[in-house]
Amino acid sequence: MAATWGVLVTFALVTFVLFQTTGAACPKGCLCQPTTTHPFLVTCTGGNIxxxxxNLPPNITSLTLTSTGITEVRATDLKGLTRLTRLLLPSNKISTIESGALDDLAHLEFFDISGNALTALPSGLFKNCPILMQLNMGSNQISTLSESDLSGLTHLEFLDLGDNQITSIGARVFQxxxxxxxxxLSGNNLTDLDSTLFEYTPKLFSLDLSDNQITKISKSLFSNAKHLNQIVLSNNMISMIEDGAFEASNLNTLNIQLNNNQLTSITKNTFKTGGKEGISSLTLNDNKIATIEAGSFDHAKFLRTLDLSHNELTTVPAGLMSESVSLSLVSFEFNKLQSFPKGVFGTTTRVETLNLANNQLTEVGDGALxxxxxxxxDLSYNMLSEISFSGLKNVQTISLNNNKLKAPPTGLSDAAFLMTLDLYDNDMDEIPAHAFEGLERLSRLNLANTLNVNGTLNAQAFCNLPSLQSLVLDxxxxxxxPSEALNCLSNLTSLTLSYNQIKNITTDFGKSANLSALFLKGNGVSMVPTNMLMSYVNLSRIDMSSNLITHLSSNSFPNTKLTTLVLDGNRISFIESGAFVGLSSLETVNLANNQASYLPGNIFSGFKNLSKVSLDNNPWACDCLMKDFARWLNMSDPMLEIEVECRSPSKYFGKKLRDxxxxxxxxxxxxxxxxxxxxxxxxxxxxGTVGKDTVLTCNVTACPQAEIFWTIPQSPGVELSKYSYQYNKFRVNYEDGSLTVADTMASDAGEYHCKALNGLGSDSKDVQLTVM
Known part of the structure; x- marks a missing residue:
C-alpha cells in the first residue's frame, strides 16, 4: 500500500513539474489536473466562456469544454495540441467548425461535438485524424452528409449521428x-435508404435507424453487413420489407426492433436469415399486422422474444412457433383474436411467458396452453366464460381478470407449481368447495369483484391451500x-375485504396467527371490532378508511405490532384517551376527513417510531380542552409530520394550533x-306503539358540548351518532342526541344504550324499549 501511494505521489509531482515547465497557466474557468489515463487533462465549463x-498547455492529452457560450471552433483554436487524444465539446452553442480546425490532432481518438448547432461539416475536417475511433455528432442540425465528410476514418468504430435533421445520405458516405x-442514425428525417449504403461497413454490429420516416427495407440493404447483431427500425413508417432483407446476417443472435411501423403482413421469408439459428429477438408491436403466414418463424429456431402486441390479428396459424424451442416471451396482447387453437406451439417448444391479454377470446382450445x-x-381482458388448464404442470402465474367466467377454471389441480392466480372482475355464480384443490404452492389469490350480486362463497372454498398468504375479496x-371459509387458511398474512357490504363485524378473520395486513376499506362498519382483532398479534397494518366508524374507544386496537393505521374518511367525532395505548410500534396514523373536534393530550405520547399523523379536514375546536394536546404538540419531535387546523372558535378559524x-x-x-x-x-x-315513531331521550348536561353515541339491540356491532345518515330506521337528533326509532315494530324491542363524552369525562344510560 505504501509503495502504491509513493508511486502516485511521484506521478503527481512529475506531472506538476512538467506542467510548470511549459510555462502555461490553467485557463480561467478551467480545471487542469493529471489522471492515470490522461497525464494532462483540462476541463472547462460555464456560460461566460x-x-x-x-493559452492551453500544448502537451494536454484531453480537453473538455461543455455548457459554454462557444459558437465556433476556429482554425487556430487547437493549433499545436499535437498530443490531444480526446476532444469533448458537448452541449455548447457551436454552429461552425472552420476548415483545418483539427489538422494538428493526428493522435485524436475520441471526438464528441454532440448537443450543438452544427448544420454541416467542412470538407476534409478529419483528413489528419487517421486513428479516430469514436465520433459523436448527435443532437445537432446536420441535414446532409457528403461523400467526403467522413473520408479517411478507417479506424472509426463508433459513429453517432442521431437526432439531427438528415434527409439523405450519399451512397458512398461510409466508404x-x-x-x-x-x-x-435515429431521430432524423430519412425516408429512403440507398440499397448500397452499408456495402462498405462489413463489421457493422449495431445499427439504430429508429425515429425516422423510412417506408421500405430493400432486399440488398444489409447484404454486405453480415455481422449485424442489432437492427433498430422502430418508430418509422415501414410498410414493406422485401423477402430476404435479413438473409445476409450470419449471426444466430440477431435482434430486430420494428415496433411502431405500418406493417400489415408477414410472410415466411420476411425474417429469414443466413444463420443456422436465426433471429433471437423480434419486436413487432404497434403495427397493423393482420395476417401471418404459417412457417414465418421456422428459421428462428432459437427465437427468445416475440412481441406481436397492438396489431390487428384475428387468427394465429397452427404451427406458427413449432420450430422455436427456447422462447422466453411471446405476446399477442391487444389484437383481435377470438380463439387460440391447439398446435400454435410445437411439442418441443419451450415458452416461459405467454401474453394473450386484451383480445376478444371466447375460446382457448383444449391443450392449446x-x-x-x-x-x-396472461388471459386478462377477454370474453372467456370457461377455461381449462389441464396439462399446465409448470405454470406459476395465471391472470384471468376481466373475463366472463361463471366459475373458477377447471384442471387447476395439474398446476402443482402455481403461486399466483388472478381472477378478479369476473361474473361467477359461485366459488364452490375445494375450487382450488391441489394448489399447495398457491401464495396469492385475487378474487376481487369475482362474485356477481347473487354469488355465493362456499365455506370450504379455500381448503387445501396451505401456502396461501394473500387473499383479495374486494x-x-x-x-x-366469511369466517368459515377463512378458517381453512392457516398461513394467511394479508386479507383484503374492501368495498363490500359489511356493516358489523361479530366474527373473526380466520385462524391464521400470521395475519399482518387487514384491509376493510369502503364498507359500512361503524364500530372498531376490538374483540375480533384481539387474537391477531402480528397485525402491522389496518386499513378501515371510508367506513362509518363513529368514535374510538380506549384500547380500540389491541395489536402491539401495528405500524400503520388508516382511518380517514369515517365519521369519527370523538377519540377517547388511550385509543392507541400499547401501540409502541406505530409509525403512521391517518385520521383525516372525519368529524373529530378534540384530541386527548396523551393520545400520541410515547410513540418513538411515529413519523406521520394526518389530521386534516376535521372540525378541530381550539378551546380549553385542547390545551394538553397543544402542549404535547409544541414539544413533539420537529421531524414528525402533524398539523391541526382550527375550525372553532371563529376567532381562530383557519389558524394552526401550534401557532x-x-x-x-x-x-x-x-x-x-x-x-x-x-x-x-x-x-x-x-x-312504543307499532307503526309509530318512538323517541328515546338522552338529555345531557355538559360544557363543552358532549358527543352522543347509541348502540342498538338489533345489531351488536353497530354504533350510531348524529353523523350516521345511512340508517332510515334509526336517527340520532343533531341537537339533543335523542334516538328516533322510525315506524316502530315489535322486533325493535330491547335494551338501547346511550353514551355521552367530552374531554372531561363520560356518562351513560340504558333505555328499555317495549312495543305494544
Missing part, C-alpha cells in the same frame, strides 16, 4: 469505414366476514365553569 481558451461496428415449461400466462357483495399560545385556548361559552357530561337518568323505560 465564449471561445476555446488560447472508408470498414472498421465501423456501431452506427446511430399445454406448452413445455410455460410459467406465466367488491364481492359480502354481507359479513397559538396555550393560554389563549379558552372555553368562553362555559359559564361559570366547564363540566363533564351528566345524563338525566329518567325515562329509562319507554313504551
Amino acid at each position: 465564449m471561445n476555446i481558451p488560447s 472508408d469505414l470498414d472498421n465501423l461496428n456501431r452506427l446511430g 399445454d406448452v413445455y415449461y410455460l410459467q406465466e400466462v 367488491e364481492d357483495h359480502l354481507q359479513s366476514v 397559538l399560545d396555550v393560554d389563549e385556548l379558552t372555553c368562553d361559552d362555559c359559564k361559570p365553569q366547564t363540566s363533564a357530561p351528566k345524563i338525566d337518568q329518567s325515562g329509562g323505560q319507554v313504551q
Whole structure:
C-alpha cells in the first residue's frame, strides 16, 4: 500500500513539474489536473466562456469544454495540441467548425461535438485524424452528409449521428469505414435508404435507424453487413420489407426492433436469415399486422422474444412457433383474436411467458396452453366464460381478470407449481368447495369483484391451500366476514375485504396467527371490532378508511405490532384517551376527513417510531380542552409530520394550533365553569306503539358540548351518532342526541344504550324499549 501511494505521489509531482515547465497557466474557468489515463487533462465549463481558451498547455492529452457560450471552433483554436487524444465539446452553442480546425490532432481518438448547432461539416475536417475511433455528432442540425465528410476514418468504430435533421445520405458516405461496428442514425428525417449504403461497413454490429420516416427495407440493404447483431427500425413508417432483407446476417443472435411501423403482413421469408439459428429477438408491436403466414418463424429456431402486441390479428396459424424451442416471451396482447387453437406451439417448444391479454377470446382450445415449461400466462381482458388448464404442470402465474367466467377454471389441480392466480372482475355464480384443490404452492389469490350480486362463497372454498398468504375479496357483495371459509387458511398474512357490504363485524378473520395486513376499506362498519382483532398479534397494518366508524374507544386496537393505521374518511367525532395505548410500534396514523373536534393530550405520547399523523379536514375546536394536546404538540419531535387546523372558535378559524399560545385556548361559552357530561337518568323505560315513531331521550348536561353515541339491540356491532345518515330506521337528533326509532315494530324491542363524552369525562344510560 505504501509503495502504491509513493508511486502516485511521484506521478503527481512529475506531472506538476512538467506542467510548470511549459510555462502555461490553467485557463480561467478551467480545471487542469493529471489522471492515470490522461497525464494532462483540462476541463472547462460555464456560460461566460465564449471561445476555446488560447493559452492551453500544448502537451494536454484531453480537453473538455461543455455548457459554454462557444459558437465556433476556429482554425487556430487547437493549433499545436499535437498530443490531444480526446476532444469533448458537448452541449455548447457551436454552429461552425472552420476548415483545418483539427489538422494538428493526428493522435485524436475520441471526438464528441454532440448537443450543438452544427448544420454541416467542412470538407476534409478529419483528413489528419487517421486513428479516430469514436465520433459523436448527435443532437445537432446536420441535414446532409457528403461523400467526403467522413473520408479517411478507417479506424472509426463508433459513429453517432442521431437526432439531427438528415434527409439523405450519399451512397458512398461510409466508404472508408470498414472498421465501423456501431452506427446511430435515429431521430432524423430519412425516408429512403440507398440499397448500397452499408456495402462498405462489413463489421457493422449495431445499427439504430429508429425515429425516422423510412417506408421500405430493400432486399440488398444489409447484404454486405453480415455481422449485424442489432437492427433498430422502430418508430418509422415501414410498410414493406422485401423477402430476404435479413438473409445476409450470419449471426444466430440477431435482434430486430420494428415496433411502431405500418406493417400489415408477414410472410415466411420476411425474417429469414443466413444463420443456422436465426433471429433471437423480434419486436413487432404497434403495427397493423393482420395476417401471418404459417412457417414465418421456422428459421428462428432459437427465437427468445416475440412481441406481436397492438396489431390487428384475428387468427394465429397452427404451427406458427413449432420450430422455436427456447422462447422466453411471446405476446399477442391487444389484437383481435377470438380463439387460440391447439398446435400454435410445437411439442418441443419451450415458452416461459405467454401474453394473450386484451383480445376478444371466447375460446382457448383444449391443450392449446399445454406448452413445455410455460410459467406465466396472461388471459386478462377477454370474453372467456370457461377455461381449462389441464396439462399446465409448470405454470406459476395465471391472470384471468376481466373475463366472463361463471366459475373458477377447471384442471387447476395439474398446476402443482402455481403461486399466483388472478381472477378478479369476473361474473361467477359461485366459488364452490375445494375450487382450488391441489394448489399447495398457491401464495396469492385475487378474487376481487369475482362474485356477481347473487354469488355465493362456499365455506370450504379455500381448503387445501396451505401456502396461501394473500387473499383479495374486494367488491364481492359480502354481507359479513366469511369466517368459515377463512378458517381453512392457516398461513394467511394479508386479507383484503374492501368495498363490500359489511356493516358489523361479530366474527373473526380466520385462524391464521400470521395475519399482518387487514384491509376493510369502503364498507359500512361503524364500530372498531376490538374483540375480533384481539387474537391477531402480528397485525402491522389496518386499513378501515371510508367506513362509518363513529368514535374510538380506549384500547380500540389491541395489536402491539401495528405500524400503520388508516382511518380517514369515517365519521369519527370523538377519540377517547388511550385509543392507541400499547401501540409502541406505530409509525403512521391517518385520521383525516372525519368529524373529530378534540384530541386527548396523551393520545400520541410515547410513540418513538411515529413519523406521520394526518389530521386534516376535521372540525378541530381550539378551546380549553385542547390545551394538553397543544402542549404535547409544541414539544413533539420537529421531524414528525402533524398539523391541526382550527375550525372553532371563529376567532381562530383557519389558524394552526401550534401557532397559538396555550393560554389563549379558552372555553368562553362555559359559564361559570366547564363540566363533564351528566345524563338525566329518567325515562329509562319507554313504551312504543307499532307503526309509530318512538323517541328515546338522552338529555345531557355538559360544557363543552358532549358527543352522543347509541348502540342498538338489533345489531351488536353497530354504533350510531348524529353523523350516521345511512340508517332510515334509526336517527340520532343533531341537537339533543335523542334516538328516533322510525315506524316502530315489535322486533325493535330491547335494551338501547346511550353514551355521552367530552374531554372531561363520560356518562351513560340504558333505555328499555317495549312495543305494544
